[in-house]
Amino acid sequence: MEIKKDFTDTSLIQSLRTEANPDDAIRYLYRTHYSLTAAYIKQNSGTEEDAEDIFQEVVLAFIDILKKDKFRGESSVVTFLYAITRNIWLNELNKRGRSKLRDEKFEKGKDTVEMDVSHLIMNREITSQLMDVVDKLGETCKKILLAFYFDNLAMKEILQTLNYENDQVVRNKKYKCLKQLEQMITTAPNLAKNLKLYYNE
C-alpha cells in the first residue's frame, strides 16, 4: 500500500525545488490543491477537463518558478497557486474570447493578495512550440539529454542504460544531440527569442 506523505509549505517547496525525485511532493500538490483549482475553473466558465489541463500547467509553472528561485515565500503556497491558476485560466478565457474579470466568481481566500505572476509563467504557445521541437529529436538523443540535464545522471550511469561501448561515446553523442537541439531551437520562428525572455526573467 502506498504511503501518502504529508508536507508543510516549507518542506513542499524544498522538495520541489531541490529533490531529484519530487514525485511525492507533486502527488501531494494534486491531493491537496486540485479540488480548489477545479472549483475555481468550474465556477468560472470551465469544465472538469479544463480544470485537469490547467492544473497540470499550474504544477509545471509552480515547480519551474521554484527551480528558478523566483518564489520568495511572501505568500502561502495555496495563495501562490491560486495566483498562477487565475493567471493561466484568465489568459485561456481571454484566448477563447470570453469576458474574464467581469464574471469571475471565485471567492478568494482571506490571505489572497493580488499577485502578478504572468512574467513567471511560460506562455502556453511557447511551451507547446518547445515541446514540439524537442519531440523531433531522436529517441536516443532525448534519452541522453534527459538523463544528463533533467535526471542529473553521470555519464557512467547513462552508459548502463544504452548500448554504447564506453562513456566517451555517450559524451560525444550528447554533444551532438545538444548541438542539434540548439540548432532546432534557433531555426524555429521566434522560439529562441521567447525562451531567452522567459529563462532570463
Add this chain to the structure above:
Amino acid sequence: MNENSTNTELLIQYLDGELQGEDFETLNKNLANDQSLREEFENLKLAKEAMRSYGLKIKVGAIHGDMMRELKGNKEPRAKVIKMIIQYGIRVAVVLIMLVGISALYQYLTTSPEKLFSENYRPYIIHTMRGVPGSSVLSEKYKMGNMDSVIMEFKSLRSPQPEDYILAGIAFLEDKQPAKAIETFQTLIQENTNSKTDYFEDDAEYYLAMSYLSNQEPEKGLPFFEKIQADSQNPYNSKVSEWFLLKLKSLHVKN
C-alpha cells in the same frame, strides 16, 4: 575536428561545469570578446533549459495521469454504488411490475361470475330484530338448512314478513334458483319503498347483488356493491373490497 566544433565542445563542457584551469580561463576571455561565441553559448544554454522543461513536463504529465485516476477513483465508488442501487431498483421494479401484470392477467382470465360468487358468498345468519315480527316456522326450517322446505313454506304464506323474504331469497339462491331469489329480494325492497320502511334493506340489497352475480348478471349487481362499498356503516361493507369491485368490473370488460 574544426575550430567551430572545438569551440562548441568547450562551450558545452563550460555549460556543464566541466571546464577547468587554463581552458576555463581562455573560454571566459573569448566569451567576453566574441559576440558569436557568446550567442552560441546562450543558445546552448537555451537547449539545456529546454531539456529540463521538457523533462519536467514528461514527469508531471506521467504523475498527472496517475493522480487523475486516483482523484476520480475516490469519486467513482460512490457513483458506482448509486448506479448499482438504481440498476438494482429498476430490475426489482421491472420484476414487480411483471409479477403484478401476470397476476392481473391471471385474475382477469380466470375471473368469472361463478368464481366471484363462490369466493364471496357467505350464508345469511338469522338475527333477531326487536319489534319486527318473523315466521318462526320458516326460521326453524332455515336453521335446519332445509332450503326446499323454506321455499315451500314461503310459497304457502299469504302475507310474508320482511325476514321471510330474506330467508326465502337465500333459500332460492342456495337452491341454484338465482332468478327467483332476485325476484324475492326485489319484492322486499319494493315493499319497503311502498311502506317507507327499511326492514332488512341492507341484507336484501347485498343478497340481491349476490343473486345477480349468481345469475350471470354482474353488471346489474355492480351498483349495489358500489353502494355497500361506499358506506362504511353498511354491515356488508367489509365483504365488498376494492379488489372485489375491480374484479367485478373486469367481468364487465370481458363481456
